Amino acid sequence: MAAEERMSTWSDATRIVREEEEVEPESEVQGESAAAAAGSSNNDNHSPNSPVALITAGSAGVGAATARLLARRGYRVVINFSRNTERARKVVGELQQLSCLPAHEIQNEHGNAYLAIRADLGSREEIGRLVCETVVQMGRLDVLFSNGGWTKFRDMTSIEDNTIEEDWDMCFNINVKSHLWLMQAAKEQLDRTEGAFITTASAAGIYPSGSSLAYSVTKAAQIHLVKNLAVMAAPKIRVNSVSPGLLLTEWSDRFSEQAKDAYRQKTKLKRFPTVEDVAEQVLTFAKSKSMTGVNIPLDAGFIV
Numbered sequence: 069m070a071a072e073e074r075m076s077t078w079s080d081a082t083r084i085v086r087e088e089e090e091v092e093p094e095s096e097v098q099g100e101s102a103a104a105a106a107g108s109s110n111n112d113n114h115s116p117n118s119p120v121a122l123i124t125a126g127s128a129g130v131g132a133a134t135a136r137l138l139a140r141r142g143y144r145v146v147i148n149f150s151r152n153t154e155r156a157r158k159v160v161g162e163l164q165q166l167s168c169l170p171a172h173e174i175q176n177e178h179g180n181a182y183l184a185i186r187a188d189l190g191s192r193e194e195i196g197r198l199v200c201e202t203v204v205q206m207g208r209l210d211v212l213f214s215n216g217g218w219t220k221f222r223d224m225t226s227i228e229d230n231t232i233e234e235d236w237d238m239c240f241n242i243n244v245k246s247h248l249w250l251m252q253a254a255k256e257q258l259d260r261t262e263g264a265f266i267t268t269a270s271a272a273g274i275y276p277s278g279s280s281l282a283y284s285v286t287k288a289a290q291i292h293l294v295k296n297l298a299v300m301a302a303p304k305i306r307v308n309s310v311s312p313g314l315l316l317t318e319w320s321d322r323f324s325e326q327a328k329d330a331y332r333q334k335t336k337l338k339r340f341p342t343v344e345d346v347a348e349q350v351l352t353f354a355k356s357k358s359m360t361g362v363n364i365p366l367d368a369g370f371i372v
């Protein structure tokens with residue numbers, strides 16, 4: 069990815085992606101903690117009242133569905149993406165339309181209630197920048213929905229096909245480490261707001277299934293990470309995960325129709341869970357002051 073692409077962010081639905089030289093100098097954002105940036109005297113580009121959610125991998129599938137629900141429920145929302153600027157721009161436009169905030173809070177001289185920020189979840193440095201930019205632009209952070217995941221589809225009947233080292237490295241990097249780096253970067257802000265850190269794990273992390281052995285094992289590690297983080301981040305921050313079964317997103321387009329149908333037939337409820345189901349669960353986690361260290365399977369009864 070070109071340097072200018074990596075560093076581009078944009079802060080409203082109509083603004084063209086900024087060129088690298090127009091972006092805040094990296095040192096000004098990355099050289100101080102998110103909390104310090106938020107508290108700095110020249111940080112007045114936000115309206116401070118409504119809560120703020122940062123949703124990683126937020127321009128499609130589960131992330132976009134959750135962004136829509138949170139916008140309807142009064143949250144200001146930052147969605148993260150890595151490649152498809154146009155798609156992220158469209159989702160931001162939708163969020164503005166769906167918002168229940170008064171018009172003067174959606175867009176005003178202080179900034180915008182809905183933003184998209186490009187950052188690659190495979191890079192710890194970009195994760196730090198993503199959280200810093202979110203706080204600088206929005207002034208606070210109440211919910212971090214850490215929704216990114218990675219897999220390479222492999223033959224789940226073959227050990228040999230599941231021993232590719234690059235798959236394991238990528239899976240650990242995105243499915244486990246990226247969530248830890250996000251938590252670390254956001255902790256100070258979430259402490260201030262007594263906020264929620266929520267991740268999307270997978271039913272494949274609960275029982276042997278899914279797209280690859282590396283995916284299944286690292287999603288199990290993610291669930292365990294979340295439980296440990298719940299202990300470490302208490303008493304102020306609640307940390308939970310949701311584990312969907314097969315969702316009909318772009319991600320699962322890579323399963324054959326036969327495999328998808330076999331999944332549905334095996335569920336007790338004879339249906340696929342939906343991205344809206346996941347979004348509702350994320351909202352519950354965001355609001356509940358009494359849930360932490362929990363992983364909720366949402367698999368339509370695939371395994372009971």
Ligand SMILES: NC(=O)c1ccc[n+]([C@@H]2O[C@H](COP(=O)([O-])OP(=O)(O)OC[C@H]3O[C@@H](n4cnc5c(N)ncnc54)[C@H](OP(=O)(O)O)[C@@H]3O)[C@@H](O)[C@H]2O)c1
Pocket residue numbers: 124125126127128129130131148149150151152153187188189190215216217218268269270271311312313314315316317318319320
């Ligand atoms: N779909 C399922 O059946 C299923 C089941 C269980 C769990 N899950 C989990 O649910 C989560 C979301 O999956 P989904 O099905 O909603 O995916 P999706 O529809 O394929 O959406 C992927 C999103 O991730 C972004 N993205 C991809 N690579 C990224 C990167 N390196 N850095 C930042 N953003 C990146 C994409 O934006 P760009 O294209 O612009 O980068 C897009 O916004 C994942 O953690 C997945 O493991 C999915």
